Amino acid sequence: MSKQAYKFRLYPTRKQLARLQETLDACRQLYNAALTERRDAYNFHVKQHPNYYDESARLARSREIGINYYSQANQLPEIKDLREDYHDIHSQVLQDVLRRVQKAFDAFFRRCKHGEEPGYPRFQGKGHYASFTYPQAGFSLTHDKRVCLSKIGAIKVKLHRTIKGTIKTCTIKREGDHWYVVFACEVERMPLPENHEAVGIDLGLLHFATLSTGETIENPRYYRKASKQLVNRYGTIVFEELQPANMSKRPKPKQDENGKYLPNGAAAKGGLNKSIVDAGWAMFQQFCLYKAANAGREVLFVTPNYTSQVCSGCGQVKKKDLSERWHSCECGCSLDRDHNAALNILRLGRSLQETRS
Helix, strand or coil: CEEEEEEEEEECCHHHHHHHHHHHHHHHHHHHHHHHHHHHHHHHHHHCCCCCCCHHHHHHHHHHHCCCHHHHHCCHHHHHHHCHHHHHCCHHHHHHHHHHHHHHHHHHHHHHHCCCCCCCCCCCCCCCCCEEEECCCCEEECCCCEEEECCCEEEEEECCCCCCCEEEEEEEEEECCEEEEEEEEEECCCCCCCCCCEEEEEECCCCCEEECCCCEECCHHHHHHHHHHHHHHCCEEEEECCCHHHHCCCCCCEECCCCCEECCCHHHHHHHHHHHHHHCHHHHHHHHHHHHHHHCCEEEEECCCCCCCECCCCCCECCCCCCCCEEECCCCCEEEHHHHHHHHHHHHHHHHHHHHC
16 A cells, blocks of 8 residues: 545635634644643753753753653643633544644654754744644545535535545645645555666756666656656666755855865855755655655665766776766767766666675
């Protein structure tokens, strides 16, 4: 089974529109209240242990404050006694809000554990909290093209495509002045026929992507369509294990002994930033992974070291600047730089398959 999301436009009446907004506002208030309780408990715990000035130690001990999803969910009946408007919201919707808070803190502690910049969970302003979810029940689809939401009503929806699989969750989302419903479904995978063809792909700036066949994908706007074609055509797709998020970081400023700033390539790096972001390498890889998983295909990632420098014909290292776009070797191998890299990527992918078999 695989997961598939279906997004449709909702057309609520004026009364339903008000109920949707009221529900969203109440969910946002609950999220912020749950965040406040956790923050206050954390600060109190730190004050009780004044010797723990080291940030990593404080973060490690912050899990001991005794507040989690279950302790907060158990308070929902009391909250409903204090806030009558919460009686007009399905209980599972409120529970899902608290699960979001739990996920935010789980991600926070995970970043702390791995030495990343933690980024403490933030309070959600009115313009940033834009959805609420029915995780299991409280929603249904009618034959007259309406979504029935518990405590809200039957809202007209434009079903512009057929929903496949079993609907598991229903998320109501506001985007600007419009409202949408997103159904998350479990869909049975439909694998493609067995295919032993493999392709290596080099992601670059001159061409969005170059295949080991010599073909290129020029425009990143078409990567959705291109990823489907690749999965239909090849049984194995091999990428370099690139990290576009890290590659697009601005270089750190450099200073000499007098405090004067030195050239650090910031201007050139800024251009590379824009190219990487515009090209959407990571998104293209994610689309391929998703399409391949549904089709029973394989996507491999190999180390990017020297894929552009090694000759795909003889294996000799031929160092060249980024400005050199043509690979030429004494062995007679002469081809586009990115095509050469794609052939090396394919070779590494096949070697990886051999070591695993």
